[in-house]
Amino acid sequence: MSEFIKQDDRVLLLFEDDTTFIVQVQDNILGTHKGVVELKNLIGKAYGDRAETKNGEPFLILRPRLVDEIFKMKRKTQIVYPKDMGYILMMLDIKEGDVVIDAGVGSGAMCAAIARMIGPDGKVFAYERREDFKKIAEANIAKWGFSERVVFKLKDIKDGFDEKANAIFLDVPDPWNYIPHCHKSLLGSGNIAIVCPTTNQVQLVLKELHGHAFVDIEVWESLLRQYKPVPDRLRPFDRMVAHTAFMVFARKVNDFKEG
Template structure:
């Protein structure tokens, strides 16, 4: 049983709205469903309905979506969960990320590789780097993330099990990233435009990569009325195109 603790995190759901809060004894949440006194729930198990509020233990998704401060467009769960899988990050992996952004994927990778693994992530823009560091420090658990406010070009400690690139011109750092990857390892990339797919394919097909894949994932939510099963009226039509490849060498 997970118990709600003073200074712990909670997810509050009120109708369609979600709030992620770090709670303090004596304080309270004020929303459209009235006041929620944190003292009333501290010491109780997560997963409780109190008035019109539902209180859950935050999942990785909840933290990334509702707690992380965003300075950049984040990679959405529909994409990031697939990316983690496709680059084959797993318990104990050492993963390279170029373009930390707000740290959403970084955080998910950190969860996946766990305490025995490591995520090394590069972010050139100081503002984004600082924001991502705050997000990771606030919500990360295992100290397995190394954030670097520098160019990956100056880094030489290779042998990564997997890599991901999320920068405007990923083709520029392809060769460098490749040199830091283990043989046979997978690299993933996300780009918003078809023009970038084209550039990326040229770079990847230039040499040293095989098993190239390009795809997009569409996520369509449905209403939850048993008598009226149907998709919601609107959806996110596009986040980015995903590109994957594997490192290969001639025998």
């Protein structure tokens, strides 16, 4: 990874009022509330350098994190929040070289997080039944450089999955209907994560998981509180990101007897 900015690199511009822009460095201009930025003039500068708009307004040049890209990406669907993503990735135990099914890919945020975890030798099979969502997700994944790791499928998962997988992430309106398909496609001891916005959906999912060969069933939510980074007046922000979704986790076993 180069320390210096090159043509076609994606950069994050951070202004003193905390406004940010993510752009691709090419021979064009970016209009901002602080003046015009000649993007070609960024080539050769180091990440972390300071530069100025044509109006003399300063900004920092940073390397965009995936979380920055996710919050600024084009989307038509609600995304899995980064505060939930990290826990989901850990509970799915995704490693380099794994095969993962992402069912209900939406705008591709979670798909990108999974693709980064599996490395160049892994593969994500991303299922989406709506072509407009699939096109947006494909564009986002390509923009972030993960296209070689993701296979998109325009398919309704009511007919099941085509692959065997180490892990499955399920983010669809009626996940309880697809628990048998998930069990069939998961390898032994494979992990499943299901995102549900409401408690009645969680109840239906739990009934299906308990009725099939899944163990280690857990239900979680994450609450994240940010603090104001002022040393002499350290206190929480007045608002916090509280409930965003329920996360249901389980592991597949090959033989199952209730009770």
